[in-house]
Amino acid sequence: MTMNATPSHQRLQPEFRLLVLLVSIGFFMQALDTTIVNTALPAMARHLNEDPLHMHGVVVAYVLSVAAFIPLSGWLADRFGVRNTYFAAIVIFTLASLGCGLSQSLNQLIFFRVIQGLGGALLLPVGRLAMLKLIPRTQFLSAMSLMSLAGLIGPLIGPTLGGWLVEVATWHWVFLINIPMGLLGILVTFKAMPNVKQKEVKSFDLSGFVLLMVAMIGLSLGIEQLSSREYPQWVSISLLIAGILATIIYAYHSHMHENALFRSTLFKNKIYAIGVLGNFFARFGGNAVPFILPLMLQVAFGFEPFYTGLMMIPLVLGSLFSKPIVRPIIQRLGYRNVLLTNTILVGCCIASFSLTTAETPEWLRAIHFFIFGTLNSIQFVSMNTLTLKDLSQQQASSGNSFLSMIMMLSMSIGVALAGTLVNMFSHYFGPQHMATTFHATLICMGCINVVTALIFSRIPRNIPV
Structure with missing residues (x-):
C-alpha cells in the first residue's frame, strides 16, 4: 500500500x-x-x-x-x-x-x-x-x-x-x-x-552511567598520560585497567539491567555492531588530524596562526564537496567496497602528510588537505548510515545516542593518542627534529586507520543500500 x-x-x-x-x-x-x-x-x-x-x-x-x-x-x-x-x-x-x-x-x-x-x-x-x-x-x-x-x-x-x-x-x-x-x-x-515533558520517565540508570564514565575517562586519560613525565607509569596503566574493567562490567550490566542506558540487544544486530566498532577505530586518525596539522604547521614549520587557520579551510571544503557524491558512490559500489577501499585511502592520506614540509607549495598543500577532507567525510557518512540503517524503530533512539557517544569518545582517544605519540617521538628524536616527530606520528595514525579496514571486511557482500 x-x-x-x-x-x-x-x-x-x-x-x-x-x-x-x-x-x-x-x-x-x-x-x-x-x-x-x-x-x-x-x-x-x-x-x-x-x-x-x-x-x-x-x-x-x-x-x-x-x-x-x-x-x-x-x-x-x-x-x-x-x-x-x-x-x-x-x-x-x-x-x-x-x-x-x-x-x-x-x-x-x-x-x-x-x-x-x-x-x-x-x-x-x-x-x-x-x-x-x-x-x-x-x-x-x-x-x-x-x-x-x-x-x-x-x-x-x-x-x-x-x-x-x-x-x-x-x-x-x-x-x-x-x-x-x-x-x-x-x-x-x-x-x-x-x-x-514525558508523562512517564523510567528511573535513571545511575550505576550504568557511572560505569560508562569510568570506562571513557580511564581509557582516554590512560592513553593521554602514557608519555607524561609528571606522573609515574603505573598511574596511566591503572587508568587503562580501570577503563577496560568498567567496559567489561558495563557489558554484563547492559545484558542484565532492564533500564540500562544502552541494552546489549543493540549488538545482536550484526551491521550495527560492525558499524560501531568500525566507527570507534576508524575515527582515531580522522579526528586527530585537525588537531595534529595546525600544531605541526605552527610548532614544526613556524607558520602564523591565521595562515594555519586558512590552510584548514580546504579540509572543510573537501568535506562539503563530498556530501552530494557519497550516496551515488555507495549505491554504485555498496557499503562493503566503499568502506574497505576508503578506510585504506584515508589511512594512506593521513600517512602521506608526513611528506609535507615547510617548503611544500601552498597550492599542493591545499589540494592535499582538500583530498583528505573529501575522503574523511565519505568515511564518516558511510560508517554512520551503515551503522543506523537496520535499527528498528524501538532501537533507533538508543542506537543513535550510543553511536554519538562512541563518536565523541573516539575523537577524545584519537587526540589523546596523537598527543601521546607526539610527546614520545619528541623525547626520542629531540626538540630540534620537530618535523620528524610529527611525521612519525602521522604515519602511526595512518597505519591504525589502514588496519581498521579488517573490521569492515566483516560486512556482508550483498548488504542492501
Missing part, C-alpha cells in the same frame, strides 16, 4: 523558524568550539608557560566531557522538559566559556573545558529532540537542513577565526566569543521552546 497523501517534506512554517534559529545557535557554538581551539593551542601554551606538545588535554577534556554526558541528555529532557534542559545547557556552556577565557593556568582551563563539555553534550541532542517533538514530520527535513548549516559553518570558520583572534587580540577571545551568542540563546529560549 502506498502513502502518497502526505508530501515527504514542506517548507518550514514561520512559527517554527525561531525554534530552529535557537537550536542552530547551540549547534553552531558546539561545532565551533570543537575546532576553533586547535589553531590557538601554541599561543595558549606560550601565555600559560606550557609546552605546546602538552596542550592536547585542552581538546581531550572538552570532547571527553561531551562523550561522558551524552547518555544523560535524553533522560534529563524527558524528566525536566526540553526547554528547561536546553536553557540549563546554554547557561552552563556560556558561563564555562567565560571561565575558560579568564583562566590563568592550564589546570583552570581544563577544568572549565570539562564544564563546557557538559553544556555541549546537552545542546545538540536536546535541541534536536525539541525539534523532533515540536515540528511536524512534513517540515522536519527542512528544519534539519537549516540547522545543519550551522554545524557546517562552525568547522568551516573555526580554525581561521581562532588563528585570526590570536593574532589581532589574545587567545582568550577564542572562548569569550561564545558569550554574546550564548546570551542571545538564553533570551530566545523561553520565547521559542515550549517545555515538553
Whole structure:
C-alpha cells in the first residue's frame, strides 16, 4: 500500500523558524568550539608557560566531557522538559566559556573545558529532540537542513577565526566569543521552546552511567598520560585497567539491567555492531588530524596562526564537496567496497602528510588537505548510515545516542593518542627534529586507520543500500 497523501517534506512554517534559529545557535557554538581551539593551542601554551606538545588535554577534556554526558541528555529532557534542559545547557556552556577565557593556568582551563563539555553534550541532542517533538514530520527535513548549516559553518570558520583572534587580540577571545551568542540563546529560549515533558520517565540508570564514565575517562586519560613525565607509569596503566574493567562490567550490566542506558540487544544486530566498532577505530586518525596539522604547521614549520587557520579551510571544503557524491558512490559500489577501499585511502592520506614540509607549495598543500577532507567525510557518512540503517524503530533512539557517544569518545582517544605519540617521538628524536616527530606520528595514525579496514571486511557482500 502506498502513502502518497502526505508530501515527504514542506517548507518550514514561520512559527517554527525561531525554534530552529535557537537550536542552530547551540549547534553552531558546539561545532565551533570543537575546532576553533586547535589553531590557538601554541599561543595558549606560550601565555600559560606550557609546552605546546602538552596542550592536547585542552581538546581531550572538552570532547571527553561531551562523550561522558551524552547518555544523560535524553533522560534529563524527558524528566525536566526540553526547554528547561536546553536553557540549563546554554547557561552552563556560556558561563564555562567565560571561565575558560579568564583562566590563568592550564589546570583552570581544563577544568572549565570539562564544564563546557557538559553544556555541549546537552545542546545538540536536546535541541534536536525539541525539534523532533515540536515540528511536524512534513517540515522536519527542512528544519534539519537549516540547522545543519550551522554545524557546517562552525568547522568551516573555526580554525581561521581562532588563528585570526590570536593574532589581532589574545587567545582568550577564542572562548569569550561564545558569550554574546550564548546570551542571545538564553533570551530566545523561553520565547521559542515550549517545555515538553514525558508523562512517564523510567528511573535513571545511575550505576550504568557511572560505569560508562569510568570506562571513557580511564581509557582516554590512560592513553593521554602514557608519555607524561609528571606522573609515574603505573598511574596511566591503572587508568587503562580501570577503563577496560568498567567496559567489561558495563557489558554484563547492559545484558542484565532492564533500564540500562544502552541494552546489549543493540549488538545482536550484526551491521550495527560492525558499524560501531568500525566507527570507534576508524575515527582515531580522522579526528586527530585537525588537531595534529595546525600544531605541526605552527610548532614544526613556524607558520602564523591565521595562515594555519586558512590552510584548514580546504579540509572543510573537501568535506562539503563530498556530501552530494557519497550516496551515488555507495549505491554504485555498496557499503562493503566503499568502506574497505576508503578506510585504506584515508589511512594512506593521513600517512602521506608526513611528506609535507615547510617548503611544500601552498597550492599542493591545499589540494592535499582538500583530498583528505573529501575522503574523511565519505568515511564518516558511510560508517554512520551503515551503522543506523537496520535499527528498528524501538532501537533507533538508543542506537543513535550510543553511536554519538562512541563518536565523541573516539575523537577524545584519537587526540589523546596523537598527543601521546607526539610527546614520545619528541623525547626520542629531540626538540630540534620537530618535523620528524610529527611525521612519525602521522604515519602511526595512518597505519591504525589502514588496519581498521579488517573490521569492515566483516560486512556482508550483498548488504542492501
